[in-house]
Amino acid sequence: MKPSKTTSLLITVMLSIGAAVSFFPIYLAVINSFKTQGEMFRSFVALPTEIHFGNYADAFEKINLLGSTLNSVIISVLGIGGIVLCAALAGYKLSRTHGKLSNLIFFLFVASMLVPFHSIMIPLTRMAKSLSVQGSTYGLAIIYIGLGVNMAIFLYHGFVKSIPRELEEAAQIDGCNEFQTFFRIIFPLLVPITVTIAILDFLWIWNDFLLPLLMLTDSSDFTLILSTNTLFGEYNKDWSLILASLVLTAIPVIVIYSFFQKFIMHGIAEGAVKG
Amino acid sequence: MPVKSYKKYVSLFGFVAPAFVLYAVFLLIPTIGGMYYSFTDWNGLNRSYEFIGFGNFAEALSEDPDFIGSLWFTLKYVLFMIVLQNVFALALAVFIESRRRSKGFFRTVFFMPNMISTIISAFMWTFVFAQVLPQLAEKTAIAFLDQAWIGDPNVSFYSILIVSLWNGVGYMMIIYLAGLQGVPQSLKEAALIDGATPLQTFRNVTLPMITHAITICFFLTLNGAFKVFEVVYGLTGGGPGRSTQVITMNIYEEAFSNNFRYGYASAKSVILFVIILIFTFIQIRVMKKREVEA
Numbered sequence: 191m192k193p194s195k196t197t198s199l200l201i202t203v204m205l206s207i208g209a210a211v212s213f214f215p216i217y218l219a220v221i222n223s224f225k226t227q228g229e230m231f232r233s234f235v236a237l238p239t240e241i242h243f244g245n246y247a248d249a250f251e252k253i254n255l256l257g258s259t260l261n262s263v264i265i266s267v268l269g270i271g272g273i274v275l276c277a278a279l280a281g282y283k284l285s286r287t288h289g290k291l292s293n294l295i296f297f298l299f300v301a302s303m304l305v306p307f308h309s310i311m312i313p314l315t316r317m318a319k320s321l322s323v324q325g326s327t328y329g330l331a332i333i334y335i336g337l338g339v340n341m342a343i344f345l346y347h348g349f350v351k352s353i354p355r356e357l358e359e360a361a362q363i364d365g366c367n368e369f370q371t372f373f374r375i376i377f378p379l380l381v382p383i384t385v386t387i388a389i390l391d392f393l394w395i396w397n398d399f400l401l402p403l404l405m406l407t408d409s410s411d412f413t414l415i416l417s418t419n420t421l422f423g424e425y426n427k428d429w430s431l432i433l434a435s436l437v438l439t440a441i442p443v444i445v446i447y448s449f450f451q452k453f454i455m456h457g458i459a460e461g462a463v464k465g
Numbered sequence: 466m467p468v469k470s471y472k473k474y475v476s477l478f479g480f481v482a483p484a485f486v487l488y489a490v491f492l493l494i495p496t497i498g499g500m501y502y503s504f505t506d507w508n509g510l511n512r513s514y515e516f517i518g519f520g521n522f523a524e525a526l527s528e529d530p531d532f533i534g535s536l537w538f539t540l541k542y543v544l545f546m547i548v549l550q551n552v553f554a555l556a557l558a559v560f561i562e563s564r565r566r567s568k569g570f571f572r573t574v575f576f577m578p579n580m581i582s583t584i585i586s587a588f589m590w591t592f593v594f595a596q597v598l599p600q601l602a603e604k605t606a607i608a609f610l611d612q613a614w615i616g617d618p619n620v621s622f623y624s625i626l627i628v629s630l631w632n633g634v635g636y637m638m639i640i641y642l643a644g645l646q647g648v649p650q651s652l653k654e655a656a657l658i659d660g661a662t663p664l665q666t667f668r669n670v671t672l673p674m675i676t677h678a679i680t681i682c683f684f685l686t687l688n689g690a691f692k693v694f695e696v697v698y699g700l701t702g703g704g705p706g707r708s709t710q711v712i713t714m715n716i717y718e719e720a721f722s723n724n725f726r727y728g729y730a731s732a733k734s735v736i737l738f739v740i741i742l743i744f745t746f747i748q749i750r751v752m753k754k755r756e757v758e759a
Contacts, residue, residue: 201560202567208557209574212631215589216577218597233604234597276484283480292477295485298493305496306692306741308713309734312720312727313495313502321490336491339484368476397582399695404721415582422588422699429592436589443580451573454580458636459643462681 216440223433230430245434252425253417253435254410259442261327262413265402266395269334270388277339278384281346282376286355296347299340307337307400315404325407333405334395342387345461349383350376389450389457396443414439503732508725521732531707532733535715538622539691542711543744545626546633546690551682553630554637559667561638562645572642579635587699590628591615594700618708621701625709628696633689637682644678645671673755680752687748691741712737 222230223245224238249255284296314333315324323329353376361371402413409420418439425431447454503521507514525532561571578586594614602611614624648671656666672679694713697703703710703718710718716737720730 198563201563205557205560205564205567205571209571212575212578215586215593215631216581218593219589222592231600234600272487276487280481280484283477287473287477289473289477291474292481295481299484299488302488302492302496304742304745305492306688306738308692308694308716309738310492310495310499311717312730312734313498314491315721317490317495317498332487333491336487339488340492343484369479372480393580397585399582399584399698400717415584418588419584429596432588433592436585439585440581443582444577447577447580451576455572455576455639455642458639462640462685463643463677 219433219436219440222430223437225430227428227430245430246438248431249421249435249438252431253414253421253438254412255414255438257410258412258414258417261411262396262415262442264327265331265334265413266392268328268331269338269395270391272331272335273338273342273391274384274387276335277342277387278346278377278380279372280339281343282350282372282380284343285347285350286358296343299343302340303344311400311404318405324405325411327406327411330402330405333401334391337401338391338394341461342391345383345387346380349380353379383460385453386457386460389454390461392446393454414442499731499734502728503735505728507728510725514728517728521729522736524729525733525736531710532712532715534707535710535712538709539693539711541622542625542629542693543687543690546629547683547686549626550630550633550637550686550690551679553634554682555641555679557634557638558641558645559671562642572638575638576635578631579633581632583632583695584699586632587628587696590624590631591700594624615701616705618701618705621709625693625696625700628700629690629693632696633686637686640678640682640685641675644675648674676752676755680749683748683752684745687744688741691737691744 218234221237222234224241224243226242226244229238229242280299284292284299318324318329318333321329323332357375357379358371361375362368366374397415399415399419402416403419406412406416409417412420418435421435422432504516504518505514506517506520557571557575561568561575564571581589598614599611601607612620615621652670652674653666656670661669692713693711694717697709697711697714701709703714707715712733716730716733719726719733
C-alpha cells in the first residue's frame with residue numbers, strides 16, 4: 191500500500207507543521223531563558239541578540255540545582271532499586287506457587303493497580319506522619335516502593351511464566367537453596383522485564399509532583415520538580431528566571447531521552463501490552 | 466505432610482513479605498482506611514468521631530456545588546481527552562509509520578514533550594498563554610490569538626486540553642505505533658490486490674487488527690484524565706474562583722488547605738474511585754468484545 195507522491199508529500203508537510211508547533215513551546219522557553227527581562231518583552235519570538243547567562247546563574251542558585259538533583263537521584267535510585275528487588279522476589283514466587291493464599295495475594299496486588307493515588311493521598315499522608323517517614327527523602331523512596339510494587343509484580347509474574355522450571359530444578363540438584371537459585375539463576379534472566387520496569391518507574395518517580403509535595407516539608411529535601419514549583423510561586427513575574435529554571439529541570443530527562451530513546455519507547459509499548 | 470507445607474509457607478513468606486509489608490502499609494491500609502473514614506464525621510484531629518452512614522456522600526453529591534461543578538468539569542475534560550488524544554495519537558502513528566526515512570525523526574520530536582514533567586509543561590505553557598500569544602496577537606494582528614487563555618474559564622478549558630494533549634499524545638502514539646507494526650503486511654497487500662483504497666484498507670484491515678492497542682489507549686486515557694491534577698494546578702490553579710477546578714483538586718483543597726473535614730474529603734476520594742471503576746469497567750467490557758486475533 192504505497193500512497194501516491196502527492197499524498198506522501200502532503201503527509202510530510204503536515205507532520206512537519208505539527209512537529210514545529212509541538213516544538214514551539216520548548217523553543218520559546220530556551221531562547222527566552224537567554225535574554226534579559228527587557229529584551230524578552232520587546233519580542234518573545236526573536237532570537238536573543240546576545241547570549242545572556244545571568245538567568246541560569248540565578249536559577250542555578252535559587253532552585254538549589256545540585257542539591258535538588260541529588261535528592262531526585264536518591265529518591266529515584268532507592269525507589270527503583272527497592273521496587274525491582276521486592277517485586278522480582280514476590281512476582282517470581284507468586285508465579286511459581288499455586289495455592290489459595292498465593293492467588294489471593296496476587297489478586298490483592300493486581301486489584302490495587304486500579305486505586306487512584308488521589309483516593310489514598312489523605313490516609314497515606316497521615317500514615318506517613320505517624321510512621322515519621324514524612325519529611326525525609328529516604329522515607330519518600332520507601333513510599334514509592336510501597337506504591338510501585340503492584341505493577342512490577344504483575345509484570346514479573348507474567349514474565350516468569352516463560353522461564354522453564356527445569357532451570358531451577360537443576361540448580362537445586364546442584365545444591366542451591368531457594369534464594370541462591372533466585373539470585374544466581376532467575377534474576378539474571380529477568381533483565382529484559384527489569385529494564386522495562388526501571389524505565390517506567392523512573393519516568394513516574396522523577397516527574398512526580400503531588401506525592402513529594404505532600405511528603406517533603408524542608409526545602410533542602412525538595413526534588414528538582416518541587417524546587418521549580420516553589421520558584422514559580424515566588425517569582426511569578428520574573429519570566430526569564432523561571433524559564434531558565436524550567437530548562438534546567440528539563441535537561442536531565444531530555445539527556446536521558448536522547449541516550450535511551452529506544453529502551454524508553456520499547457518499555458512503554460511493552461508495559462502497555464502486558465498491562 | 467505437615468512439615469513440607471509449613472516449609473512452603475515459610476518460603477512464600479520469605480519471598481513475598483518485603484513487597485507485601487510495604488504495599489500493605491502504604492497502599493492497602495490507606496485504601497481501606499479512606500473508605501472507613503468516609504462514613505464518619507472525623508475531622509482528623511479529635512480522638513472521637515461518629516458514624517454518619519452515607520451522610521458525607523449525600524452532602525457531596527447534593528449540597529456541595531463546588532464538588533459537583535468539579536465533577537462536571539472533569540467529565541467534560543475526560544470526554545474531550547478520550548476523543549482528541551486517541552484521534553491525534555492514532556493519526557500521528559499512522560502517518561509516521563508510512564514514512565521511511567523521516568520516521569525516526571518525527572517519532573522523536575512528537576514523543577519528546579512526554580518526557581517533560583506535566584507540571585513543568587504547564588509552567589512552560591503558562592508563559593506561552595500569558596505572555597507570548599498576547600504579544601503575537603498585537604504584532605501580527607491575528608485576533609484569534611488574543612484570548613484570555615488562562616483568565617476566562619470558557620477559554621482556559623481549551624488551554625488545559627492543549628497542554629494535556631501536548632504532554633500526553635506522544636505516549637499513546639508509541640503504543641499505537643507498536644500496534645501498527647504488529648499488523649501483518651500480507652493482509653494489507655491482500656486488501657490492495659482486492660482493490661481496496663488506502664482508506665478502506667485502514668478501516669477494514671488495520672483498525673480491526675489494532676483494537677487491542679485501542680482498548681489499552683482508551684483505558685490509559687480514561688484513567689489518566691479522571692486523575693488530572695498537575696496541568697490544572699500549574700495553568701489556572703483551578704481559578705478564576707473555582708471555575709476550572711477538577712475533582713482531584715477539590716479533594717486536595719478539602720483535605721489539605723480547607724477546614725480539615727477528613728471524613729468528608731475521604732468520601733469525595735471514594736466517589737472518585739467508584740466513578741473511575743465504573744467507567745473503566747464499562748469501557749473494557751464494551752471494547753474487549755470487539756477485539757480480534759491476528
